Amino acid sequence: MSMLITGIGELVTGDPAVDGAVEEPLHEGLGVLRDAALVLGGGGEDSAPVVEWVGPADRAPAADWSIDLEGRAVVPGFVDSHSHLVFDGDRSAEFAARMTGQAYDGGGIAVTVAATREASDLRLRELVQRRVGEMRAQGTTTVEIKSGYGLSVEEEARALRLAREVTSETTFLGAHVVPPDRRDEGGRAAYLDLVCGEMLAACAPHARWVDVFCEPASPHAFDGEESRRVLEAGRDAGLGLRVHGNQLGHGPGVQLAVELGAASVDHCTFLTDADVEALAGSGTVATLLPGVEFSTRQPYPDARQLLDAGVSVAIATDCNPGTCYSSSMPLMIALAVREMGMTPAEALRAATAGGARALRRTDVGRVAVGLRADLAVVDAPSWLHIPYRVGVPLVRALEV
Known part of the structure; x- marks a missing residue:
């Protein structure tokens, strides 16, 4: 089954060449997409979910079910x-x-x-x-x-x-x-x-x-x-x-x-x-x-x-x-x-x-089609709140 994740205020992909990436010095090299969506599905060799689609929310394909993050930011899992x-x-x-x-x-x-x-x-x-x-x-x-x-x-x-x-x-x-x-x-x-x-x-x-x-x-x-x-x-x-x-x-x-x-x-x-x-x-x-x-x-x-x-x-x-x-x-x-x-x-x-x-891993640390869907959700509109609000428990792994 596939899952559509919508309502992503900022998505850090880790790929600065991703289509639609924000070109701002604060986000340099991060491949940040605003108003983004993801589709997760399938399973890798260990049956872990993988990313099947990434892009602007208004172009997201249909999926079997969906969740709305209500403007929160998403980053690759640490x-x-x-x-x-x-x-x-x-x-x-x-x-x-x-x-x-x-x-x-x-x-x-x-x-x-x-x-x-x-x-x-x-x-x-x-x-x-x-x-x-x-x-x-x-x-x-x-x-x-x-x-x-x-x-x-x-x-x-x-x-x-x-x-x-x-x-x-x-x-x-x-x-x-x-x-x-x-x-x-x-x-x-x-x-x-x-x-x-x-x-x-x-x-x-x-x-x-x-x-x-x-x-x-x-x-x-x-x-x-x-x-x-x-x-x-x-x-x-x-x-x-x-x-x-x-x-x-x-x-x-x-x-x-x-x-x-x-x-x-x-x-x-x-x-x-x-x-x-x-x-x-x-x-x-x-x-x-x-x-x-x-x-x-x-x-x-x-x-x-x-x-x-x-x-x-x-x-x-x-x-x-x-x-x-x-x-x-x-x-x-x-x-x-x-x-x-x-x-x-x-x-x-x-x-x-x-x-x-x-760790010489190519399947984690970024958000891209075919990689593991290891994601972290930031309870804030921007990933910048991670160092900005030091000591506040804003980040959690997304359980899918």
């Missing part, structure tokens, strides 16, 4: 390409400590590991589903979920198995940190062997990606050569590559990601001119996580420098219990505009099409 949703426990006291001057170095991850290992499958499943529901209530329709709070063969595989129940975008992050009981020289080497061997073998069937926290500035994370070994092992196992890089200081993360052809390098807080140049000449997306800087009081990444250099940029939440316990992509858009030098249009593109590029 693509959150970086999150850590499989966890239990509470680290609010750690946040409070940072707000009074304590620096973040990654060590608090061990607290979450202990709590997550104690949780039952039922408990973790309920928590993940609740968090995904929270994201959808704020307009996110595609989410990537990492492991990384198990740090054992059994626990990492369990995390990915549970994540796979809610998304196909699952990432093996056994190389999140070195477990506290393995931080001596011999234990560290043995853990790396485990990550690249038995743990990877157990996790690869449940994962699409492999990731590593490449951060020489942290004693808990991994240096360049250790990170290379993890990524190459994951690649040999058939997984795509992602990198946590350059979050706490200058380091090799960005250069390693570009060299190995990673889909994205995430954080990118501390970059050299050479890092920016490498990203600009590559297919690797720089995924920025402004909620982390908000929650840790670190400097924000310079999105303006990246965009002006021609780097492909995405925005994601990094929703996790330690450095950004927020599932709100609208908040990330507002922070990107206010703190990182992005225009509203650039920030919206980064949260939709940019996230899709970071």
